[in-house]
Amino acid sequence: MNETVAEQTAQQFFRILDSVYRGTESAPRFTALRGKWNCPVGEAGSKDAFADELVAGSVREDTPLISCIFDALSDRKATTHYPAATADRFLYPSAEGKDERQQRRTDFLDRAETISPDKGISPLLELARQQFYYYPSGYRSLSVYERIHLTCCIVNCIALWEQEQPFSAQKNANCFLLVSGGISGIQDFIYTVSGKGALKTLRSRSFYIDVLMEHLVDELLECLGLPRVQMLYTGGGQGYFLLPNTAEVRVAVDRFYGEINEWLLRNIGVSLSVGYGYVPCTADQLLNSSGEYNSLFAALSACLVQKKYSKYTADQLIQLNKQEPAENERECRVCATSDRLDNEGLCSVCGDFIRISSALMDPTRVIAICRSELPEKPSLKLPASGEKTVYLHALSSNEAAHPAASVIRLYHQNPQEGTDLNAIPLYLGNYFYCEKEQKEMPDFNELAGWSQGISRLGVLRADIDNLGSTFSQRLNGVIQEKGTGCGLRWTDELSRQLTLFFKLNINRILKGELGDKKTPFSLTGTEPELPRKVVVVYSGGDDMFLAGSWNHIIEVAVDLYRCFQAYTGKTLTFSAGIGLFPSKYPIRAMALETETLEENAKNLDGKNGVALFGCQTVTNAEGRSSQQCLSCYHWEELVEQVIESKLRAIQEYFALAQNLASGKGNSFLFNLYQYLTALEQDPSQSINIARFAYLLARLEPSSKDSKDKEIIEQYKAFSQNMYHWMMNPTDRRQLITAMQLYMYLTRTKEAEGSE
Template sequence: MKRRTVLVTFGALLHDIGKIAYRAGEPGTHSSSGYRLLRELFQQQEVLDCVRYHHESALRAAKLAPDALAYAVNLADNISAAADRREEEGEQEGGFDRTLPLESIFNHLNGRNNTLALPPNQTEGVMPEPQEGIHLEQSEYIRLLRELREGLKGIVLEPQYLNSLLALLEGWTSSVPSSTARAERTDISLYDHVKVAAAVGACISEYLEDGGRLDWKRELLDHQREFCKEEAFLLFSADLSGIQSFLYTVTTEQALRSLRSRSFYLELLMEHVIDLLLEGCGLCRTNLLYSGGGHCYLLLPNTENVRQTLESCMNQVRDYLRTEFGTQLYLAAAWAPCSADTLVNRPAQEAPYQALYRRLSLRLAEQKLHRYTAAELRAMNRPEEAPAARECKVCGRSDRVDDEGRCPWCSRFVRMSRPIQEKDVYLVSHRESADALPLPGGLYLSFADEKEAREALRTDPEILRVYTKNRLHTGLSYATRLHVGDYHASNLMEELADQAQGIRRLAVCRADVDNLGATFVSGFEQEGPQRNRYVTLSRTAALSRALSIFFRSYINNILAGDGKVNRALPVSIVYSGGDDVFLVGAWDGLLEGALRIRDAFSRFTGNALSLSAGLTLHTRTYPIRQAALETEELEQEAKSFDGRKDAISLFAARQGFVYHWTDFTSLVLGEKLSCLRTFFDGQSDEEWGRGKAFLYHLLALIRNCEQPINLARFAYLLARMEPGERSLPAHQAAYRDFSKRMYQWYRRPEERQQLITAIYLYVYQTRKQEEIL
């Protein structure tokens, strides 16, 4: 990275650090508080000036040199906030309230106008519960200030510490608002604001330096309006195709291990490509706006060097994927130039920000339609002299196989399954080994714990990069923390099936967020004259981060339970990230898990977003790829249900077992399944054996309700179940209630289908045999 870009990035990341000090009770403005705090730790006056003079009034009065970095940070701050703010915390006490909490980023999404806020005392990995009436006490800021000051002591203003600072700020500033102005919404965290400001500032620095324009006062302050119309930025997007076929190509043998390893590899592959791109463009992870689900967005400077780097890097990655995996995987990429005005959606009536994302999406789709050049197609179709190969017993690929009948990649995936789960530090280096996974660029990914990683960093110059899983590590190069959804009750499908209640069956569940693409493009639009009031780059980034953390981090705790009210579920995550999830587990545990995830997601987003899911039941030997295809079909059925999605589809496609989540929980589980349990669970073993036979007869009649005679048969069977005169009054009352409800439900088509579903679930819960109805 260029020196000026490094320092601008540091200056932008630290420019608002004084807000923590000011809200903790220190006097003066937040700019002066930040300056006092940082001058005790750092000597670089250029960075200190970025903090002290990042507001225009102070910047004009300071009379800095024309090439001072503070001019870039001032403009980057305004772009990140999407407003030319002239007020500053501490200058006008009446306009600010230090106790204002961080509002939920979902408050103004998809037409909502909620007032939910997030608690400041958040437990690592545990989903915060948005609620009303929260206030931030001064004591909370005092604690944050103390911990931030301690963490900053380990930071040096050198490039290798940029990502460490980013991780530190995420840990301590992502739960407090960027602004406490009473006239503004407080749904942007301080972390999201400074991260976007750093991304913008780095782009400005690279763009102006590339053009030899070093009078930043003139460019960015005196002629700011003109600069904001220049297409100084590139919005870059990449999308990995073929994920589904790559994951679900495996057979049943050690399928869960292979699935998880393949999923993990694709996730790390994408993160590695992101870092290759950023490093090649002379930037760091501040410029990553979003990654997850095989997608990413980067904010880059619009320079010739960057455009050439993108072309070169993407060709390198595609060559690697084609060599290693043929046409199975493809990474499409596109970029579009844009101005600062576009990033702040100006003029709002023309909605240029939304148009930018639409334009980029069209370019990405176009490239997917024209993946390969003529030369590449000829090369792929040219017959090659290859050594004798056999078919891999895991993926079916023709290749050299080992003694276990696995190709090199499948052998790696099985072998790497355990260290992927047990190790929480991943090292990227040039050093090849049997225990490493290859990556594009002639690099390899190996696994370590923290002690091993620190020793390797001290002794091995080949290590280029380090990722850490879920935990926040501090120290040189421990910068890039990745949230990973890795909850697992077992690595063996047989063990998961054996933990099921009743029938020993596995379930497969796939779920993802409804209408997410439209949400990113226009979700923050409001009705009325201020339609685009909330359409900002910072909100898009904050929304992306919130969704990513839910599916990559909070989901682990949701499935693990609290050990009290909620049990740890017999479920394993195959994939969770971006906006979707793929789970395997004991059938009843997975159903409970799907309900937990949906309920938590609804609370987390304030019902601004919804999920749709498909869930199938299988024997433990059922081919996982077939299960995945069937579950995908169910998921799509749920997404097309009743015109509004927000549904779950069960068992088999086109059989009518599709319900909105609220109907499923209240009408199928809460009403009909509860009724069956109440009536049958209280019976003796002798009664239960007779009652179960009746239940199967009733189910057969319900299934064939189109025959008029079956209504009479249904009533007759209900009458035969009536307890004798000597039975307890409670049993007689229970029967009357049961038979009345069953008769009513039989006569109504929707409730009849709900009853069939409830009977299925009840039989699965109580049946020991392996047959499915």
């Protein structure tokens, strides 16, 4: 790390923490810690005041709890808060909370006192992230950790910028460089797989993208001699930085991304590439003094688009057009890339992914980036600056500590309090179900076979509704307020909270640990089966792709939605598509079809919906046909009207009638379902009440069962409900979905196998 930057980072770190410990019972211990790091208390200088105005602003909020970032998205004032918890806690905002500040101060010092200054400031920054992530700084929605992070980031930019020209604390000086770099081609890279072991390959590729993104962040910052505080946030394959706007930095950024693209082209091909862009900016723009904050990001997006269409140099394009198949090349059985294959029909890339997949799935292992490949250890190649190659290994802590590992850096998966402070935290949606006696991830066939009723694989794709306008418009209200600091502190914190939900808390929800006394949802109305028989294929900054037993996928979707509503104070929603497939259905087709379902859900008024099962050909009143999803609902409609009302009515009647002498069952219900579906697909048909009454009458208890008054009353209520639902178009559509769910849930494996 640059010496000037290291010194500035340490000074700002201890200056801000001084405000946390001053006047507390731990003040003497903190003073001793400052002395150990040779960071005595000094007078605040012009740079400190400049950074404080940019980061903290002037609006004070002196409470033991920190106000919730999601309140900034609503018209209401800050009414919900978080306690001063550790970073790894799953928190919902609430009106009240316990004061945990003293515990955080003590826990920080207990561990900080064991860290040697020889290790540099990075372990202390990570410890501050763990202990002060929710610790209130005294300013609205600003934690102590976020204040440290952004203040160090800004002061470091100024320190390096003034090496080229004097610093004058002018807010209109272009001393900052807002940079964005990301990975293109993620979906094609992940979902273009097939054949045996496809799920493991999917997960390995998804894992690779997550690590590649973090690795590129650290590689770039190491090239620049800057600490990780210069990274604003990462998510969804994109990273954002605030760097000093110097000629040296601009040249280094251009060179770095050019080298990475060249490496990816040589080693992986055109399926993956990196795109980047940057724009100079002033403090005034970051403070939104003239309403330019959103324009700044619009200019950055335009730069990204421009560079995306010119990501390859002329020489690279010429080389690509000259490529010819080499001798003995065949198509890889997993990714269909032409290459020289191994004995198992795999290209070198897919072979590496399959060999390392089991190690990557082990949450106890650390992810080690090594200078050289370790013998007899599976690895994945990664690009480094200078077009070099480094190697990703999943190692035990002892293996990573061995000198032979030649470790450059370590990443710790979903770290808990007390983990290695020298490892970089890597939050991953990495949950997968496995039977108690197994440790291996199940395959698609096992997941489908564990389903209740029909053996089908469920696939869920979802992402947040209107996220772009949330950042550019809804968050703009608080950014425009005077005294609330720069826009970065608000966009940064919102992005981090969303990342925590989709990359960390999702794992807990799938285990059934919903928090805040929330009860996991059950499709059958009985005690839910936990943990969920689901695998997270990908879960990013605002979206997710899950696969599992079909009934668990629907239950998980409801759990995730309800938790997300509580997590965001109902300020954000997401829409989803849920498809059901045979276990051997092509993965890419699953991804595309569920994406279409997700688009159907987003076409609902106000979005905030879910589309299930698939699309069907529907003819409108004018005789025109189109592909539509008939089972497309807002979330509350699906839960309250389809499941809790109509599905429960069907379940209750058939549970009561299952032992009838007349043996009424699914075949009779299926006849009703076919009739109603035909009506829905062609609204021009008139409702044949007599036919519906005939079909419904076939469910009536026989004379042998007529002595049971409860059965007779239940049938009357059931038939009346069915009649009213059939006559109303909205209820009829809900009833069709409820029937479909019931028939799927009660389908026997024997009946399925006989087809």
